[in-house]
Amino acid sequence: MSALLTKVFGDLRRRRLQGVVIAFVILLASGTTTLGLTLLQTSSDPWDRAFEVQKGAHLQVYFDRHKVAPEQLATTPGLLAASAAAGPWPAAGVGYELGTHKYRLLTVGRNSPQAGVEVLRLASGRWVQRAGEVVIARSFADFNHVRLGDRFTSLGTLDKPSLVVVGEAVDIDEGAAELSTQFAWVTESQMPLLVPDWGYKMAYRFTRAPNDSELRDKVARLEAALPPGAVQFSLNYLLLKRVFNITNQIVLTFLLAFGVFALLACAATVANLVIGIVIASYREIGILKAIGFTPLQVVGTLVGQMLLPTLAGCILGIPAGIALSIPLVDRAAASLGLPSEPPFAPAMAGLTLLIVTAVVLVAAVVPGFRAGRLTAVGAISLGSAPTSSRRTPAAGWLRRLPLPRPLALGAGDAFARPLRAALTAVAVLVGVATLVFATGLHSSMQHFVDATFGSRTSDVSVQRANAYPDRKVMATLESQPETALIVAAAGGAMTIPSVADPVNVVAYRGDSARLGVPVIRGRWFSGQGEVVAPRATLEEAHLQVGDHFQGLIGGQPIQLRVVGEIFAVNNLGHEVDMDLSTLAQAAPDSVPTYYFVRLKPGSDADAYARRVLATEPDFLDASASQPPSISAIGVLNSVMLVLAAVLALIAVAGVFNTLLLNTRERARDTAVLKALGMTPAQVLAMVATSAVVLGTAGGLLGLPVGVAIHRALMQALASIAGNNMPEGALRVFNAPGLALLALAGVAVALLGALLPARWAARTRVAEVLHSE
C-alpha cells in the first residue's frame, strides 16, 4: 500500500465519526440525485414503449360528419403523407349512468381493437361483438370501480339503451382518470343508437415523428383541403405525452431542483470538514512535508479522506434512489398496462456518482490546497503555537451581548470561524428553504386545485344530456328558492393561427365574472367579441392582452380581442373563454350543457343537487361541487415531504459536523471554563447557543430563499400546465407561519448540537489541560 493510502486509511480510522457524517450526507444527496436522474431518463419510457407497441397516432382529428363524407376522409392520409391511418370511426361524447353515478365518455365506434394506427390493448374481458356491449378505458374502470358485467345506461337518446361492460382496454390516449377525458368503445353500428349526432375520428401515423410546427402544418393542410368547419378538433401525440407525463414531470422538476440543493449542502459540509481537518492538523501536515510528502500528496491525503466515505455513501445512496424511483416509474407503466421494468439506468447511476464525486472533490480540493501550499516549517510552527480563541468582529459583538456569560460565549463561538459559520448556515438555509417550500406547496396545491376545478366557483354543477332541453334545465334551476346565480356554459373548439390543435372554447351565459375564474392579468370579458385565455394559448398564438385576432369556429371566421389572461389548466392551457353571444356569432346553434349554480348563504348544496336530479334523473347530472382528490398532488406532497426530511437531515449533519469541529478546537477553553466553575449544564447551554445562532442565521436567510424557490417552482409547475400561477396560489405564507419555519432552523441546529454539546459538557478538565 502506498504511503498516501496508508495515511488516508489511518486518518479515516482516527476520524471515524466524521467519515460516517460524510457518508451519511452523501447517501442522502446521491439518493436524491439518483431519484431525479433516473426519473429523468425513464419517465417517458413507458409511454414511448406503449406508443410503439400500440402504433400510437401522431395526430388524431375529429370531423363534422355533416360537412365531410367518409370517402373524402379516406383521401386525407395521402394528403398528409401519413405512413398509416385508421378510421373514420364514428365518435361522440355520450352520457352514461351506472347506479347513482353519471359519466361522460368519449365513445368511439370500433369493430376491432386492431388497426393500422391506434391499436387498443385489452387489459381484461373481450372486445365488443354486438350492439349492447361496451369496452371502457382501464384507468376509468379502476378510478370509478367499474367491473366487467356492470350495466351502463346510455343517456344520449330518449330510449336509453343499456350496455354491458365486456372489456377493459388500455389506450395510450388516456391520462389520469381524474384529470383527463376518458374513452369507451362500442360497435360501429351501436353509435347511431347512442346519440342522435356524432362525428368521425381519424388517426394518422407518420414515418418520422413530427414536431409541433409540422403537426400545425398538417392540421392547416386538412382545414384548407376540406370544407370549412369539417375539422372539429385535433389531438397530437406531443400533447398526450405531456399530459401522461405531467405528474412525473412536476415531481422531476422538484427533484432535480432539490437534488442540486442537497449537493450544495453536501459541498458545504465537506468543505467545512476539510477546513477543520487542515486547521487541526497543521503540525501533522508539517511533519508529512518534512518526511517527504509532496504538496499534491498532502492534498491527496485530505481528498482521500473525503472520497472514501463519499464512495461508501454512493454505494448505498444510488441503489436507494433507484429503489425509490420504482413506485413512480411503475405508476406510469401500470397506467398503460405495461409490465413494470426495473428502472435501473446505468448511465444515470454513473452520472450521479460522477456528479457527487466531482462536488466532493471540488469541496475538498479547494481548502486542501491551503494545506498543500504550507511549508514544512510554517505548518509545524502553526501547529505548535498555543491555540488561541479567534476574535472576529461578529464573534466579539455576540460575546458582548447582555446575556448570561455561557450564552454570550456560545453566541460568539458560533462566528469564531466566519467561513465555517457561513458554510453551516448554508446547510441550515437549504434545510429551512426546503421546509418553507414543502409547507407552501401544500397550500399552493390546494389553491391550484381550487383554481382548476372550483374555478367556476359554484356550489352545485349540473350537466344535461343532449336529449334534455336547456330551457327545462333553466326552469328547474330558477324555480329552486336557494338559487342565487346560474351561469351556463357551452363547449366548442376554435382554430387559432399558429396553435397546433383547435383549442377548447368555453362560452358562458349569465354573469360569468362572478364565477371567479382567476385572472392573471387584464380583466374578465365584458362584451361580445372579447375573450380571455390562459398563457399556453396566448403564447402559441403570439398574442398579448389587448391584441385582436381571427379564430375559426366550425369553419366560420370570428374577430376577437384578448382582454385578459386567465388560469385554466384544461387541455394544458389550450382554452378560450368568452360570452355565449360571442360564440353565437360563429355557431348560432350552440346551447349550454353545463350549469354552475351559486346558492344563497346557508343552503344545503347536496340537498339542492338531489332535488334537481330528481326532476329528471335520466338526463340530468347534478352534484355539489367538490374539488377531486388528485393522486398526482398526493405523490408530489409525499415526494416533497421526503425531500424536506432529507435536506433537514443534511442540515442536522452539517451543524453536527461544525459543532463537533468547534468543540474539539475549543476543548482547552471549555476545560478552562469548567475549571473556573462552569457547570455541565452551562457548557450544554453554551454549545446549544452556538447552534441556535447558526440555526437562526440559516433560518432567517432560508425564509426568503424558500419563498423565492416556492414562487419559482410553482410558476414552473403552472408552466408545465400551460399557465401562469395565480397570485393567490403564491401568497400562501403568513408571518406567524414563517416565524415557526424559522424556528425549524433553530430546531434543526439544536438537533445537530445534541451530541457535541453533551460531549463538551463531559470534557475531562484534568486530561485536557494536562495534555496541553
Next chain:
Amino acid sequence: MTRLVEMTEVRKVYDGGAEHPALNGVALGIDRGEFVAVMGPSGSGKSTLLNLIAGLDRPTSGRVVVDGRDLGRAGEAELARYRRDRVGFVFQFFNLLGSLTVLENVMVPAQLAGRSRAAARGRAQELLQKLGIADQAHRYPARLSGGQQQRAAIARALVNQPLLLLADEPTGALDTRSGEQVMDLLVDLNRGGQTVLLVTHDAKLATRYARRVVSLIDGRVADDVVLQPSAAQPADVVRIRVEEAAG
C-alpha cells in the same frame, strides 16, 4: 487555625495503571491561611493531588474533604459550583480565554456564579488595580507579557474570593523576574489570609516562598516540613530529605 483541606488515605489509579497508582495512601491536611508548596519530581503525583483538591478529578479510594465537603461524593454540577465558589486556579500556561479581554477574562467566574455584569466588572477592576495591570484591562491576552498574563490569571482566580488558591507551576512559563513578581504576589495574598496551595518541581521556589513544603515521591508523601523563618538553608534541607526519602 482551622482545617480547610483533609485528605485521608487517598489513592488514585488511572486506567490501566493499577500497579503504579498516581497517589497511594496520601494523607494530608491543610489549614486555613497556610501557604503550602507541594513538590516532587515529574510523575510524583503532585498534579493529581492538585486536581483532586480542585475537584477536577475524583479519588479511586479515600476521602478528599475541603471546607467540610467530601469531593468524592459530589456530583459534576456540585463540583463545578465548588470550583467556582471555593477555589481559584492559577495555571502554568495562564489559560486565559484568547477571545476575551483581560477584564472580561477576570469577570467570567463571577458571571458564572450569577453575579450581575456590573458587580463582576467592579470586582474585576478592583483586582486588576490591586495586581497592577488595570491599564491592560481592555487588551487581549495575546498582547500581554507572560507576567502580565499570569497576574490576570491570578485576578481571575481571586474574583470569587476563594477559600483556596491553587497554583500549578505558576512561574513555569515565566522569566525569573516575572516569576518572582508573581510569587511575591502570592505571598502578599497569603499574608492577607488567603490559603495558597502551590505545586512546583522547583525546590528553591517552594522553600523560598511557602511556609510548609510537602514532598511527593511515587504517589506518597515523602516529607512534610513546616519551615521556620530562621532556617538558614531551607531549600537544602528539603532537598536532602527528599533525596533520602527517594532512597
